[in-house]
Amino acid sequence: MPLIEYREAIRNALAEELTRDPNVVVMGEEVGQFQGAYKVTKGLLEKFGPTRIADTPISEAGFIGMGIGASMLGVRPVMELMFWSFYSVAFDQILNNAANVRYMSGGQINCPIVIRGPANGGTNVGATHSHTPENILAAHPGVKVVVPSTAYDAKGLLKSAIRDNDPVFFLENTILYGEKGEVPDEEYVIPLGKADVKREGRDLTIVTYGRPVIQSLAAAELLAKEHDISVEVVDLRTIRPLDIDTVLASVRKTHRVLVVEEQKPFCGVGAQLTYMIQAEAFDDLDAPIARLCTIDAPAIYSPPVEAEQLPNPQRILKAALALLD
Amino acid sequence: MSKKPSATIEQKPAANAAHGQAPVNASLSKGQKIELFRQMVRIRRFEERSHRAYTGKNANGGSNIGGFLHLYNGQEAIAVGCCSLMGAHDHVITAYRDHGHAIAVGMDTKALMAELYGKVTGCSKGKGGSMHFFAPARNYWGGHGIVGGQIPLGVGLAYGVKYKGNKGSAMAFMGDGAVNQGAVHEAYNLAALWNLPCIFVIENNGYSMGTSQARSSAGELAKRAEGYGMAWGMCDGHDVYEVRATMDKFIRRAHEESKPAVVEIRTYRYRGHSVADPDNTYRTKTEIEDYRRTKDPIQVFQATLLAEDVFTAEAAEQIDEAARAEAEAAAEFADASPYPTVEDIQKDVYWESDNPTERKSEGRLFFN
Incomplete structure (x- = not known):
């Protein structure tokens, strides 16, 4: 392709x-x-x-x-x-x-x-x-x-x-x-509202979308190589309509959830997701749902520090390890 | 307008008879002139009946009409004059004082009154209310609640007319308060820059809510068009002939040359900004009475038509009686109609959720 x-x-x-x-x-x-x-x-x-x-x-x-x-x-x-x-x-x-x-x-x-x-x-x-x-x-x-x-x-x-x-x-x-x-040459469409499991895993589900998908995949790779942890990465692709069923299926498989988003924490997409997961899959959870967001402040200019304000593979890795600890 | 011609009303024909001789008016049949009169009277009686409903109570002691009610009394010649010029590809959009335009484009007053009552038989199924009447099948695109927010949409309608290769226009109505909104100026620029057939109509009733024009707007309102290289005009909104003669020029120009314009139409509203607002802080009763007595658009036009021998005072009276009866029937219909159900709340949100067999997307659209 x-x-x-x-x-x-x-x-x-x-x-x-x-x-x-x-x-x-x-x-x-x-x-x-x-x-x-x-x-x-x-x-x-x-x-x-x-x-x-x-x-x-x-x-x-x-x-x-x-x-x-x-x-x-x-x-x-x-x-x-x-x-x-x-x-x-x-x-x-x-x-x-x-x-x-x-x-x-x-x-x-x-x-x-x-x-x-x-x-x-x-x-x-x-x-x-x-x-x-x-x-x-x-x-x-x-x-x-x-x-x-x-x-x-x-x-x-x-x-x-x-x-x-x-x-x-x-x-x-x-x-x-x-x-x-x-990207194939032939025409295709992807329906809105259909999440995509970008990486399959057993131990932990990362629910994410946008650029943090790429960063989560990098973190999943490190977690597999360095910590023998198997991470499933669910890419929502569409926020509304929301494919919560794919998320819940993954939660029922791994029993642990980390939501990663390039959003500020307060009333972000992750807040909605974590509400829905606990409401619909409470008994499947082995740990409280964890969330990794952009650090809660306006976007800082300083280039090396902005990279730390946003999700990045190292921050995701740490959050995943803390959740599995 | 009182039920009978009253001694306190100075019924004089329109001051400038020349507008009646303009081709767009001279070519009107007697029947068409009477129809213009009838539409204005129907609007007046509808508004008065809705005012009574708003201030009165229903059989359960509750309100018939919720929220705001911005009445069009006094401004009828504008909506009727402008909408009477619409062809197949002419479109209308306005702000929240939208009942007059709705009646002028031909919407059913029963459905309008039912909308005010929040009933499922309303023109928006009880989902829009007074400020949000729509009739796309009649080229009427609302009914918008945010001051000036509808004006870019009006430019979009003009764009759509032009893009589809039709000879038409969009009349984008606003009040004098809207001219200071940024969206209006952005819309002016786009319409002028792209030669879109949009006519911006400022219904200048002298007050943006309770603040007079002198206290809210610098300079001449319509003349701001010059800053965008647009043509502009002004006219007296108490004379339906003058409204038609003025607008006809700009509509023709929009059709033939795809050029926008700003037209300021001077008018006066008899009721408060909305019915619930106090009306004595910024203007006097005398001022309102002076307008009613000397410039009322319906009285002026009635006097004009009487002078032209178009109809008799008795015929005018019959039209008025019929309009009262129509408004009363609309209120009875609204009162007797059912409210939407709780299940109706989530209908009409997405095209896809209303057309489930044609839905292409997946996943949850609603979150309860």
Whole structure:
């Protein structure tokens, strides 16, 4: 299978869906002539022209709202946020308008919009550009939230997201953009809401998503080699809808759970997961559920220290050993 | 509007008769003119009936209508004038003072009143309430609760019209308070930058909630369009002919040239910002009475139509009686209708959960 970068997998998903459905348009800051701030949309303007690949001003509330309005009329806009951190200036549009319009209209109006872009820390850009808002987004019924960890998943999930009739928020990762993974040439889609067991194991389940999947796999490798511990890594891939069944099946197998997330601990995705696991698999647990998050402070700039604020293989390893102790 | 023409009301035809001669008005048949009048009266009577329902009690001693109720009394000529110009590809979106537009696009007043009552027979099945009326089949996209938040959506409707290659427009209505919201300015810029057929309509009733225009907005409201290279206009919202003549120019321009514009329509609301708000802190009773007496859009238009020999005072009276009866029937329908059930709460959240046989995603959508 060809090895391609995560960003290229996303680009290919966009190109395939632009080709498949004339209602699909790509809009955002620097997506066209500039070729994308992170080169995700490189070459799309040349291939599809300025009507389909539209550069917007730096005006997130305006252009995201415009995309939502267009989606109500049946256009299927894929809007790029240069950083998901900028969702805050379009919050009203995203979480009042996109999330609520179907409900408040009694089901008369659909909003088939995708909003995508990177949401991660670890690039030393400080607190304003390092938000991971998947918990805040997923707290709003009416929306779907996807956080892919690999090139393969990113492509298959984005194609599903674009075909979905509900608003889908797709959270990528600037650090993963250059990561290569196997992606088949032939077309495929991955349904939203389906977790993936990225590594099978016996002793401990790590439930995670996004870049911490990659870090958890690295930690699992160390735990196997250095401590003879067999770790299962469950990649949620989608936060809402949530494949809790795959999580519970793994818990029933290993009886120990570590949730790893690039979120702050308070009211994060992990808080929801741990609630559900204890509620539905209490008798299967041999230890309290453990959680490893980003250290609870705004994102620090200092480069070597930011790496320690976020999940990393060593922190995950320590948390796993503490849980198994 | 009083039941009978009253001596205290100075019924004069519209001050500027030229608007009645504008082609868009001169071409109206008598029946069409009467229809404009009827729509305005229906809105007035609907609003008055909903006000009574809001302040009254139901048979169980509880409230008929919850939350806020922002009434359109006094502003009827705007919604009726603008919506009367809509073609197949013209769309409307507005804020929370949305009952008038809903009636003007042809929504059933029974379903509107039932929505106010929170009943399952409401236009949004009791899920939206007063501020959130929608009728996409009539190109009416709400009904939005956050000041100015609907304006980018209006630009999106205009974008959709243009993208699909249709000759149409979006009229994005807002109040004078909305013009200071950032989202409105972002929307202005996008519409002008991309030549989108969006007409931003400022219904300037003089007060953003309880703060007068002079105390909240610098400069001329519509003139801000110049900063974006957009055309703009102003007109008197007490004269439905003037509203139509003014809007017709900008709608035609949007159709023919795909150009946006800002139109400020001067108007006045008789009730508080919402019914529950005190109305005596920022304006006087005299001011309200002066508008009612001399500029009431329904009285002005009735006088105009009488002067034009379009109808008789008796015919006007019959229209009013019918509108009262319609509003009463709407209230009776709403009162008799059932509420949604607790099971209904989680319907209409996701397209996928409402269409389970076509669902492509897996996993849990709801978390109870």
